[in-house]
Amino acid sequence: MPDYVLKATAGNGQIRVFAATTGGLAETARKLHQTSPVVTKALGRLLTAGSLMGSMMKNADELITLKIAGDGPISGLLVTADAKGNVKGYPYVNDLLDTLEASMPVSEAIGEGTLNILKDIGLKEPYVGYSPLVSGELAEDLTYYYAQSEQIPTSVSLGVLLNDDGTVRQAGGFIIQLMPNTDDEVIDALEVALSDTPSLTKLLDEGKTLEAIMDDLFKDLSLKISKTEITRFICDCSRQRITKALTSIGKNDLIEMISDQEDIEVNCDFCKEKYSFSPEDLQSILDHRTDSKEQEG
Ligand SMILES: [Zn+2]
Structure with missing residues (x-):
């Protein structure tokens, strides 16, 4: 099954939902860049964010670039995605095995730093958003970015599950956003739904489809799936x-x-x-x- 992004709404259109399964593209990136496990996780998470945020763009020719700079041993990561599901990226440092990374969390490998988001929407100057890293685990950092830079209440989940040999077993994530003036009951129901959901990669690993996982998550908020789109790691260099x-x-x-x-x-x-x-x-x-x-x- 190829990687794909699912777009949906819930709560009578007051919630926007983007979810992705990205194990294939995260593994492609691991092979290309020969990353050690913590770098595989960090890059896989940011690529997943790229797939999701690319699919959120309105026009087919838009591009989005996510740039992480940190003072940890990875130094940084860069991911670019388009609106057609194509994503590519690289870590500044690919292999941390000599720095005792076995149990190192992604946040420690990235360190303190910043998240920059560039959106090339066809205007002369790209839109540039910026926020400090608040955790370094990336999902929380994107949540903070949306709240601070775009004033959109957002819930972000990004995960990469590895096999014992360091290859990617599952990867995926979601971005859930509230529209302006969402009813309090819908907000409350969403908070309850999000509070007791196990990790997306774990559910994917149990063999559940993205559709089934999202249906379960939004069972009280009537999920309406509008579209699914293939996403993949592809480079357009020449x-x-x-x-x-x-x-x-x-x-x-x-x-x-x-x-x-x-x-x-x-x-x-x-x-x-x-x-x-x-x-x-x-x-x-x-x-x-x-x-x-x-x-x-
Ligand atoms: Zn290339």
Whole structure:
């Protein structure tokens, strides 16, 4: 079964519900980035948030980027998602095994820091939201972000369950939001529902579907599922994009690379794809760069 996001409403349309099962994409990320267990969990959670928040965007060409910076050993994580279920991301440090991580919680691996959210909604400047990390476990941090930056009461759950060998067994999460002026009875019923729900990944591991889990959770609030959408880890890098990135580095750096007379290899941060550039390729990038500068001047 591929990963997917479920969109629904409940409580007569006063509650917006987004839920996702993301074990496949979290495992893809683990393999690509060769992450050790606590990093696998942190990245899997943030990718799940990306899948969910991507699916919440209104227009097909919007992009959202979630950036965590922390003073813990992971240093940070970056995830980008679109509105079509495509998500990609990477940790700044992939392997913490030499720092006795076995029982380290995600919050300790991330440390104190900030959450930045960039929404590219097709305007000149992207929307930028920012909030401090209040726990470092990521779900609580997103809840806080929504309350503080967007003034939307939100409940966020993100989880990654690992096998003994460190591979991903289950991953998933949900984002539940209250619409403005929601009735008190609906708020109370939601609080009761959320207070005694076991973890989503545990329920998925018992073989329950996302639909059944959400139906159970909202049994008194009449859940209406409006849509399900496939979500996956996919990178859209290309030689053309990497070339563009090389074009923007300093002229002297390019000249130095060319003078080394050796091919250079550039890895995509998101998917580790290797792109090789010969000194001749670099020369042509430099020439192009000089041209465009002169045209600008
Ligand atoms: Zn890539």
